[in-house]
Amino acid sequence: AQRVTQPEKLLSVFKGAPVELKCNYSYSGSPELFWYVQYSRQRLQLLLRHISRESIKGFTADLNKGETSFHLKKPFAQEEDSAMYYCALGMPDSWGKFQFGAGTQVVVTP
């Protein structure tokens, strides 16, 4: 069965420090991986998708099919990065559904 695992519930980092959010998935088909972010009192929004291979707000994520991982990284955390981050698995051969991880709360302290 498909599954998305985010092992860290909470990550607390200092401003300027690197931050890495882990995401592992299991899926028998061809996966589409995404990171969604929810800032305080805002709706969930797309941060990154694996197919675009771009950097958004300084964040990058690489899909590693061998390790079935899609970790999110940023070299220098900013206070505005404090938010809840969700890794999501898109399943195009399963009615276009998405499976979300449990989420990682990131707190960046000055």
Place this chain on the structure above:
Amino acid sequence: DAGITQSPRYKITETGRQVTLMCHQTWSHSYMFWYRQDLGHGLRLIYYSAAADITDKGEVPDGYVVSRSKTENFPLTLESATRSQTSVYFCASRGEGITSGELFFGEGSRLTVL
């Protein structure tokens, strides 16, 4: 307003009452989803819809009913609310064309069942 809107944003009800959460999107996206957000569980899929009059169960459908008579609307009904259904509910639609694969979320409906 363009986008996806949910109502009500906040609702308090009592056990056993019927509650309907509304979701409306202006893009005419085919796919729509209802998720519930709970601490420690992340977002769990309740129901989804591929088009008008086509719906199916997700991961946690028990106690919920959906309908989709029009493409733009996807209401979620709790037939007899229970305390375990206290949660934040998110409606989403799936983008098409250049936004294909991206989920667009509503602002959420916070439901408390007493």
